[in-house]
Amino acid sequence: MVFTTPLAWAIVLLVFAAAVRSSKNKQRLLIVSLSLLYFFSIKFTVNTFARMWDIPSYKPSNKTYSAAILLGGFMYEDEEGNGYFNFAADRYYKTLKLYNNGTVTYILFTGGNGSLKPNKFTEAAAVKKELKRSGVPDSLVLLEDKSRNTEENASYSKIILTNSGLKPPYLLVTSAFHMRRASLIFKKAGIPFIAYPCQFIGYKRIEFADFIPDTDAMAQWGLYIKEVVGYIVALFR
Numbered sequence: 001m002v003f004t005t006p007l008a009w010a011i012v013l014l015v016f017a018a019a020v021r022s023s024k025n026k027q028r029l030l031i032v033s034l035s036l037l038y039f040f041s042i043k044f045t046v047n048t049f050a051r052m053w054d055i056p057s058y059k060p061s062n063k064t065y066s067a068a069i070l071l072g073g074f075m076y077e078d079e080e081g082n083g084y085f086n087f088a089a090d091r092y093y094k095t096l097k098l099y100n101n102g103t104v105t106y107i108l109f110t111g112g113n114g115s116l117k118p119n120k121f122t123e124a125a126a127v128k129k130e131l132k133r134s135g136v137p138d139s140l141v142l143l144e145d146k147s148r149n150t151e152e153n154a155s156y157s158k159i160i161l162t163n164s165g166l167k168p169p170y171l172l173v174t175s176a177f178h179m180r181r182a183s184l185i186f187k188k189a190g191i192p193f194i195a196y197p198c199q200f201i202g203y204k205r206i207e208f209a210d211f212i213p214d215t216d217a218m219a220q221w222g223l224y225i226k227e228v229v230g231y232i233v234a235l236f237r
Contacts, residue, residue: 004225006040006218041213046220050202053224054176055183058196060103066166067142068104069193070095071153071174071182072111072123075130081119083126088175090199092127095173096134098196104171107136108160110144110153150182151234154189161191168192175199177223181231188234 010033017029039045074088085092098104109131111123124145131141142164144156161170169192174182176197183195201220 004229005222006036006225010034010037038213040221041215041218042211043214043217043220044206044210046217046224047202047204047206047210049224050177050200050220053180053227054200054202055179055195055197057176057198057200058171058194060098060171060194060196064102065104065169065171065194067106067108067161067164068095068098068171068173068196069157069161069186069191070107070109070127071150071172071178072109072127072147073174073178075111075123075126077119077121077126081121083121083123083129088199091173091175092130094196094198096131096136098171098173099136099140106140106142106164106166107131108142108144108157108170110147110157112145112147112152150178150185150230151237153182154186154191157186158189158191169194171196173198177201177220177227181227181234184231184234188237 013029013033013036017026017033020026020029070091074086074091075083076086078084095104095107099107109124109127111127113119113122122145124143128138128141128143132138142160144153144160147153147156161168172179172182172186172193173196176199179195179197183193186193
């Protein structure tokens with residue numbers, strides 16, 4: 001995925017600019033490269049795209065859903081083999097809130113070890129500890145610890161939900177930037193659900209600072225570009 005990042009595109013153009021002999025072409029490549037860097041390094045552009053891409057938030061009524069499907073990707077492994085929350089932890093806290101206020105009865109967590117060189121660590125085991133620490137009984141937690149990506153999240157979750165006898169629709173919980181792709185994949189898997197996106201990053205007033213280059217903006221663009229590419233791939237599978 002390195003070559004799907006704006007920084008990689010800009011670097012490639014700069015390399016071409018250094019290699020070409022024509023001063024006119026060199027100047028054009030430099031302008032395009034710098035324009036790309038600026039476009040993808042300001043909050044205004046990524047926030048604007050986020051507002052178009054993200055699925056709107058969902059406010060459940062007084063209805064109780066049988067389960068929330070919590071997608072992994074919000075816990076990493078530390079040097080001692082323990083899990084710790086990363087930038088996507090809002091998925092966990094929003095799901096816990098849904099459980100605590102009685103909106104969902106069960107929590108199905110889906111996520112194993114997506115590393116290219118997996119070890120014994122699984123995100124499911126780490127999440128189980130956190131849920132127990134937060135007061136959620138083991139009897140109300142369903143764990144799926146084999147999946148390595150969203151496609152496997154859906155396929156393995158379908159098996160667990162079918163065997164559990166829990167009635168649909170379920171609440172599908174993941175970050176807003178990931179929800180559009182996750183929704184497509186879960187629909188293809190034949191799982192009835194209602195999207196419950198969280199961790200919105202593009203919903204705020206426009207400020208002067210949004211037009212000043214910021215490394216966070218480029219990182220956020222990286223998330224969305226990955227999702228767009230993944231969505232297109234999933235669309236044609």
